[in-house]
Amino acid sequence: FEMCPHPILLNDFDTGEILDVNRAFKTTFGLDPQAGLNLRVQQILPLDGTWLIEGARAALTNSQSYGPVEARFRSNDGSDFPAVVHCFMSNDPNGRRLVWSLIENVADIRAKEQELTAESSRLEATKARFLAAIEALDDGFAIFDADDRLVLWNTPYLRVFAEIADLIEEGALYDDLLRAAIAKGTFGAEGERDDANLQRRLDRPLTEVWDNEDKLADGRLIWVRERATPSRETVGLYEDTTARRLADRRLQQVVEGGGIAVWDWDSEHGFSTINDCWETMLGYGASPALAGLIDLVHPEDRMAVFEAQRELFLGGGDEFGLRCRMRHQSGRWVWLLTRGHVASRWGDGSPRRVSGITLDVTLQAEAQERLSQVIDGTKVGTWEHDMRTGITLVSDRWAEILGYRAVELNPMSLETWLASLHPDDAESLITHERESFESGQWQVEHEVRLRHREGHWVWVLTRAQVSEWDENGRPVRTSGINVDISAAKALEAALAQERDTLARVMEASISGIVVVDERGGVVFANAAAERVLGRKVSEGDCLLALLGSADVLD
Structure with missing residues (x-):
């Protein structure tokens, strides 16, 4: 009785009075081991424990035993705990009915079960996420x-x-x-x-x-x-x-067909080429070391190469683009365009691996050079305008027309550009360009006046065309040329003045004067000529027909 680890109590079936308990009972219910009991069964049950007493009384009356049944019990400090109850009934020598009850505290078991249930739920959730992940x-x-x-x-x-x-x-x-x-x-x-x-x-x-x-x-x-x-x-x-x-094969075809040299550099193995286009471009049979490549760079381009290297290795840049000349095995210079990016870095941020491509752009460079020579020879200024930012970049000749150097104007804001326009030309230029672009006409031409550095106006013929569109098909970049037509405009004005003077002289003459073009069409006829012909003479009339109708051929 005393050695049992679970609480045991003996109570009078008829009165509910607790007659005896073991040590485990006193410990579980917080009772003083030396004090008397003076307890009834109802005192160790929660307020809603009536069902347990009624069920136990009915079962014990019918079968002398009850349980196992789980219920909650109340300790002396007012807290309650779950327990499983086993009861059986016996009679003492005096015929009094006694109930022996074993109360097994299952609080730890239930807590463990809750933990296992929660862990099972977590495992099921993890499994569900795993299954969803692999299915995705x-x-x-x-x-x-x-x-x-x-x-x-x-x-x-x-x-x-x-x-x-x-x-x-x-x-x-x-x-x-x-x-x-x-x-x-x-x-x-x-x-x-x-x-x-x-x-x-x-x-x-x-x-x-x-x-x-x-x-x-x-x-x-x-x-x-x-x-x-x-x-x-x-x-x-x-x-x-x-x-x-398939994409790899297509890319390889593009690379090989386009003469694109693919290369790789890493800090452990140095420079290496992925295909043989690099050797083809320079005429060397094997990939030279990086130091050897530097020796092949044109002296005038080496500073730009060193600057690109400095930015990449010391400036933290991720990408670079460079165009320079390199010496072919035959001794001629080849223009090469190189673009690369940092594929990986060391822990200190320095490049570990750099990959890129190189193109032979000699033909393009030579064409550009010839175009520049043509532009310089014709004294044509070039410009490029970004409609998104309002920034315009102009060439040296463009700036020279207005008495500036390009470095003084670039980059030119939209406000600066508009301020240089003659007030009478700005609105017509903007309207003409807007209407042309809205109708899908991507090339436009204007004659406008721009303010020279010294304050006078310079007549300029500007031709523009759209060079870039956004995803919605709207123009976002234009480029074009400016030609100084001030001399032509001055000559045009002088000729107009001379023509007006001559017209006034001929109009004042008492002799009939008729001017015709090479086809015999009238260009000018004064009042005296109309009197002689006896009719009004209009520009474009046939002189012979006029003479015939006036009977003056003889």
Whole structure:
């Protein structure tokens, strides 16, 4: 009785008075071991414990036993706890009915059960997230247990092996699935497929690392990666690389067809070329070292090369672009355009690996040089305007027309450009350009006056064309030329003045004067001529017809 670890109480069935308890009972219910009991069963039950007493009385009356039943009990400090109750009834020598009750405190058990339930819920949630994650993969995914049996897979895995989808089920053996795929022609017909490679895959332990690209009969390329876990399970990833391989081939064709040299530099192995275009461009049979490449750079371009290197290695730049001349093996200079980016860095931020491309732009550079010579020879100024920022960049000749140097004007804001326009020309220029662009006419021409540095107005013929559009087809960049036509405008004005003077002299003459063009059409006739002809003479009239109608041919 006293040695039992669970509370035991003896009570009078008829009165409910607790007659005796063991030490565990006093400890559990917080009673003084030396004090008397003076307790009734109702005192150790919660207020809503009536059901327990009633159920126990009925069961004990009928069968002399009750339980096990779980209920909540109340300790002396007012707190309650869950317990499982076992009761049986006996009679003492005097015939008094006594009830023996064993109360097993299950608070720790229930707390542990709650922890296990919560942990189970967390595991289920983790499993659900894991299943959702592998289902979201574009690539096939599968797990085989230590006995090489399939335990988990996703829908893309079914698509990869569509011919044997009906065999893909939990417990299916890896080798059985692979043999079935071979038999179904997934990897092609006999003689077309790589049987030796497939046999190696069947013969290997599944825990062995496997990386290989399978070519399927339908033309798809599947990259297979299989790895073993510490528990000897096998995880497989099956990636469809068809589109990427096709893109790689197309890129290779573009690179080779376009004469694009692909290169790579890393801090451990130095400079290396990926294809042979670099050697072709410079005429050397092997890739020179980076230091050797620097020696091939034109002396006038080396400073720009060093500056690009400094920015990349010391300035923290991620990308660079550079155009410079390099000496061909034949001794001539070749213009090369190089673009690159930092692919990876060391922990201190310095470049670890740099990749890029190089193009032979000699023909373009020579064409640009010839164009520059033509522009300089014709004294044409060039400009480029970004409609998004309002910034205009002008050439030296453009600035020279107005008495400036390009460095004094660039970059030119829209406000500065508009301020240089003659007030009478600004509105017509803007309206003409807007209406032209709105109607889809991408080339426009204006004659405008611009203010010279010294304050006078310079007549300029400006021709513009759209050179860039946004994604909605709206112009965002224009470029063009400016030609100084001040001399032509001055000559035009002088000729107009002379023509007006001559017209006044001829109009005042008493003799009839008629001026005709090479076709005999009248260009000018004074009043005296109209009197002689007896009619009004209009510009374009045929002189012979006029003379015939006036009977003056004789």
